[in-house]
Amino acid sequence: MNRRVVLGLAALCMGAGVFSASAPAQAAAYPDKPVTIYIGFSAGGPTDMVGRLLAEKLGQKFGQSFIVENRAGASGAVAANLVRKRAPDGYTLMLGSSSTLSIIPYIQKGIEYDAIRDFTPIALVASYPYYLVVPADSKFKNFSDLIAYGREKDSRLSFASAGTGAVNHLAAEWLKSETHINAMHVPYKGDSAAVTDLIAGRVDFALLAGVVALPQVRAGKLRILASASSSPDKGVQGVMVIGQKEIPGYAAEPWNGLMGPAGMPKEIVATLNTAVNQIMSDPEVKAKLLKLDEYPYSSTPEQFKQYIQDQSSRWEGIIKKSHIVIE
Structure with a gap:
């Protein structure tokens, strides 16, 4: 009996050892x-x-x-x-x-x-940072031009977004609030549709991701006025960063x-x-x-x-x- 008990306990211990060893192995198998x-x-x-x-x-x-x-x-x-x-x-x-x-x-x-x-x-x-972009032939040559015009009493600025509630819609609303410009929101079903009308001049500006905007900038169809990056280390170098120069804390990434x-x-x-x-x-x-x-x-x-x-x-x-x- 004693021998059988000892063997039984040994078997239980071995089983427990196998079980405890297999638990980490199972977790590690993911x-x-x-x-x-x-x-x-x-x-x-x-x-x-x-x-x-x-x-x-x-x-x-x-x-x-x-x-x-x-x-x-x-x-x-x-x-x-x-x-x-x-x-x-x-x-x-x-x-x-x-x-x-x-x-x-x-x-x-x-x-x-x-x-x-x-x-x-x-x-x-x-x-990824957004860029404030305008058509290549826009009369707005820099960020200050756009803001100055938007503050005029009878200004009729418009901005495109990827849709109501999209990040670039809210980023533009934030910009409007901080700079006190007048600008009408024109929502699209995605950035691609917005870019088409922006290039054509049917809207004045938009905040767009680099993957969308930069090819059009290089093609001479859009122009960057500013970056909405959280840091000057991100994005196209040499572009004015709104949060660094104009609106402290402004970042749309x-x-x-x-x-x-x-x-x-x-x-x-x-x-x-x-x-x-x-x-x-x-x-x-x-x-x-x-x-x-x-x-x-x-x-x-x-x-x-x-x-x-x-x-x-x-x-x-x-x-x-x-x-x-x-x-």
């Missing part, structure tokens, strides 16, 4: 099947370009497929609602954006998700960050966070992003969460001051 990254915007835009580069590099790093799925609609809300309902196992992720997480919940009625409660922040990925459904295991979040930070610090990736006028981030999940809260507070104030609502 991902062991394809991962889907949802993007709430159409293919070819800034968020999609960054998402596809990130997915490619994550796939190389983990030796597993990271598949991009575009689910455009409602400034990313369609994708957000889809992702928040999925299992928090790390196999359904989202490349969140500033509009999806820090604007739409405060501007559009009927939004069902909360940017903090319903998602797990993993890592900030990249951001749409951003992206990797997220998952609420309740993801901390081990998987840590694994993905480390991978994203390593990818964003890779010189090859930095060079590719720079060609898109994008700038990489490095962050902890906690820093990303705080960033969402800070950005939300900023844009919520502008939304309320401008009385913007999407039914």
Whole structure:
């Protein structure tokens, strides 16, 4: 009996040892099947370009497929609602954006998700500055020209955006509020449509991402008056930075960050966070992003969460001051 008890206890101990050894191995095995990254915007835009580069590099790093799925609609809300309902196992992720997480919940009625409660922040990925641009033949040769005209009693300025509630819409409303100019908002379905009318002179100005604006600037069809970058180190060098010269604190930089459904295991979040930070610090990736006028981030999940809260507070104030609502 004593021998059988000893053998039995030994077997239990061995089993426990196997179990405890396998637990970390299982966690370390992530991902062991394809991962889907949802993007709430159409293919070819800034968020999609960054998402596809990130997915490619994550796939190389983990030796597993990271598949991009575009689910455009409602400034990313369609994708957000889809992702928040999925299992928090790390196999359904989202490349969140500033509009999806820090604007739409405060501007559009009927939004069902909360940017903090319903998602797990993993890592900030990249951001890009807007440029204040005008048609190449515009009478406004610099930022001061535009503002001086916009302050005139009978001025009829107009500005284009990617749609009501888009980051470049709110950025222009912020500019209007701070400079006291008169300017009428002309919303479009995306930046591409806005650019066509801007080049043609049917609208006076717009705040556009470099990936959209800079090719037209190089082609001689648009002219940059200023940058809405948070730092003179970002964006086209030699361009006046609004927040540095004219409006202290002014910055309009749409951003992206990797997220998952609420309740993801901390081990998987840590694994993905480390991978994203390593990818964003890779010189090859930095060079590719720079060609898109994008700038990489490095962050902890906690820093990303705080960033969402800070950005939300900023844009919520502008939304309320401008009385913007999407039914």
